[in-house]
Amino acid sequence: MVDVPIPETTRIRVEGPWIVRLRRFAEITRRVLRNPTTLAGLLIIVALLSLAILAPVLTEPNVPDPYQMPRDWGARDAPPGTPGHPLGTTSTGGDVFYGVLWGARTSLQLSVIVVGITVTVGTIVGSLAGFIGGKLDEILMRTVDILLAIPELIFALAIAAVLGPSFGNIIFALSVVFWVKYARIIRGQIIHVKQNEYVDAARVIGDSKLKIYLKDVLPNSITPVIVQATMDMGGIVLTAATLSFIGLSEAGLAEWGVLVSDGQAGISAGKWWASTFPGLMVFLWALGFNLVGDGMRDVLDPRTESR
Amino acid sequence: MQIREYLIRRLMIFPLIIVGTSIIVFVLSRVGGNPVGIYLEHEMSAEEVAQLEERYGLNEPLPVQYFAWARGVLTGDMGWSGVSAQPVTEALIDRIGATLELAIFAAIVAITLGVGLGTFGGARRDRWPDHMTRVLSISGASMPIFWFAILLLIVFWVNLGWFSTGRSDPTIFESIPHPTNIYTLDAILAGNFKALLDALHHLILPSVTLGFGATAIIARMMRSSLVEELNEDYVDAARAKGLPERLVLRRHARRNALIPTVTVIGLGFGFLLQGTVVVEIIFRWPGLGRWMADAVLRGDQATIMAYVLFTSVLFLTVNLVVDIMYAYLDRRVVLGA
Numbered sequence: 001m002v003d004v005p006i007p008e009t010t011r012i013r014v015e016g017p018w019i020v021r022l023r024r025f026a027e028i029t030r031r032v033l034r035n036p037t038t039l040a041g042l043l044i045i046v047a048l049l050s051l052a053i054l055a056p057v058l059t060e061p062n063v064p065d066p067y068q069m070p071r072d073w074g075a076r077d078a079p080p081g082t083p084g085h086p087l088g089t090t091s092t093g094g095d096v097f098y099g100v101l102w103g104a105r106t107s108l109q110l111s112v113i114v115v116g117i118t119v120t121v122g123t124i125v126g127s128l129a130g131f132i133g134g135k136l137d138e139i140l141m142r143t144v145d146i147l148l149a150i151p152e153l154i155f156a157l158a159i160a161a162v163l164g165p166s167f168g169n170i171i172f173a174l175s176v177v178f179w180v181k182y183a184r185i186i187r188g189q190i191i192h193v194k195q196n197e198y199v200d201a202a203r204v205i206g207d208s209k210l211k212i213y214l215k216d217v218l219p220n221s222i223t224p225v226i227v228q229a230t231m232d233m234g235g236i237v238l239t240a241a242t243l244s245f246i247g248l249s250e251a252g253l254a255e256w257g258v259l260v261s262d263g264q265a266g267i268s269a270g271k272w273w274a275s276t277f278p279g280l281m282v283f284l285w286a287l288g289f290n291l292v293g294d295g296m297r298d299v300l301d302p303r304t305e306s307r
Numbered sequence: 308m309q310i311r312e313y314l315i316r317r318l319m320i321f322p323l324i325i326v327g328t329s330i331i332v333f334v335l336s337r338v339g340g341n342p343v344g345i346y347l348e349h350e351m352s353a354e355e356v357a358q359l360e361e362r363y364g365l366n367e368p369l370p371v372q373y374f375a376w377a378r379g380v381l382t383g384d385m386g387w388s389g390v391s392a393q394p395v396t397e398a399l400i401d402r403i404g405a406t407l408e409l410a411i412f413a414a415i416v417a418i419t420l421g422v423g424l425g426t427f428g429g430a431r432r433d434r435w436p437d438h439m440t441r442v443l444s445i446s447g448a449s450m451p452i453f454w455f456a457i458l459l460l461i462v463f464w465v466n467l468g469w470f471s472t473g474r475s476d477p478t479i480f481e482s483i484p485h486p487t488n489i490y491t492l493d494a495i496l497a498g499n500f501k502a503l504l505d506a507l508h509h510l511i512l513p514s515v516t517l518g519f520g521a522t523a524i525i526a527r528m529m530r531s532s533l534v535e536e537l538n539e540d541y542v543d544a545a546r547a548k549g550l551p552e553r554l555v556l557r558r559h560a561r562r563n564a565l566i567p568t569v570t571v572i573g574l575g576f577g578f579l580l581q582g583t584v585v586v587e588i589i590f591r592w593p594g595l596g597r598w599m600a601d602a603v604l605r606g607d608q609a610t611i612m613a614y615v616l617f618t619s620v621l622f623l624t625v626n627l628v629v630d631i632m633y634a635y636l637d638r639r640v641v642l643g644a
Contacts, residue, residue: 035438036438037438037441037442037445040442142320142323142324142327143327145320145324145327146324146327146328146331147331149324149325149327149328149619149622149623150328150331150615150618150619150622151577151578151580151581151618151619151622152577152581153581153584154580154581154584154599154614154615154618154619155615157584157599157603158332158335158603158611158615159335160603161602161603161604161606161611162335162336162338162606162608162611163338164606234449238449238451241451241453242451242452242453242585245451245453245585246584246585246588246600246603246604247600247603247604248603257451257453260451260453260454260457261453263457264457264589267457267460267461267465268464268465270465272461272465275454275457276454276457276458276461279451279453279454279457279458280454282451282454283446283449283450283451283454286448286449286450286451287445287446287449290445290448290449291442291445294441294445
């Protein structure tokens, strides 16, 4: 038998799936960041996360609970620039600078917890409905329809109201309200992806249902969920701050909505700072994540853009 | 699917969703504890409490209580509103005009700004005006309404003194009758120009605050559908026959781009409804939103239940109407998918 050498050009280089994924990720990141507004959003997020991480370094943590505003009763309603209170104080002597920084920490925890819970629950419910289908799909989706009938903020407001004012209840209320969207998104995606030939191919070679779901269906359905989750990182903080502003958090918590509410009474007397700075933080937080989420959607999921 | 089939399906599901929503609202009210709480006084004995529970049917099984409540809602009896010290139905009717007026003016702001910004950006795709309008409309969606309202008050009320809070000037309010409780309409009916100006003057800040947030939703949709329309052949045809670009945009592309934009009206309406809660607190606007906020803080369950149910039914109805409108406007849509 003659050994025929394979010409260099016909040799196929097989790369591991992780290298392919990494390459794709790098390419997508490059395309996402090409948009100047997305880049701006990313810079805002990085700046705010740095504030959250550096809060214990930049301010002295309040004891025993650092998430409780420290009170300086000797300097109430101090304007910005007062020594020791660069952004001024509230009418109860709370340091606005402290609240702004620790509020970023509160927001980071809040958004990570709620996005984590809602994406998980939403993905599980949406997957069951979309992948299994039939009667289960019908029941789950009618439930989703009903839950979506109540406007988000009002639903969260009602849940937090019956449970009583506390930040923990706000987290719970937001988790109950926000998972529904994910269930609907992932179900729609899965029904679409299920029809692809590669799913049939996997079935033909005898892959189990679970394997098909985990290897072929879920990874190809998850993109819009990632986009939505990015935007919700901002939207959740915005909604939580609104509920806190209305009065559903504990008083004295280092949270932006609580601070804006504390400062509201003083504005007619010209004390603008106590509401302005914390509110600006909520705005920037939501803006950063919305800009990045929007930019990601343009690149990853052009279809929803025109839906 | 045919339009008729689609409509029948939608109309059949509609009451089911409303019943589902009402069950959620009912369950929610029972999660917060026994509603007998608001009737209790310190010196009551266990026997008296039991009597109260008996009187309001609170010792019945939950499904029975639900049906009793649902029957009440259907006959216009939604209980007693503690925060406004009057029957819930009456309180609702008293306040709906204020909220409706605010929402209508906010919608005018949102639609005007949204269609304007969306057209401006979409016609200049990927150039800096497009980026600017994108940032502006995303800013609207990211803006905490409560903060924006306070900023406007700091500038225009505290520092410039141009506007004030509330719905009207007390002396002007007393000078005309208020049959509809929509002050601009009341002023027109009374033929009182000064009252009309006063009502509009008080509406400006709250409706701009509320409308700015919803602008984003409309602007984004308008922009992307305009970008799509501008790629269509009929636009090239219009240009080829020598129509100036301005008219191509106005007469052809923008008109067609408005059709898909209709679909986000429902979304925008939901946004406005939620926003009224905060806007009404800050601008001291005596509407449904502030009523709800008061009820939330004082744990007034009857009011909370009525408000949530009412806004949900309103929201669902608007969405149904929008879907039907869209089905007729654009026959190409694959219905029921």
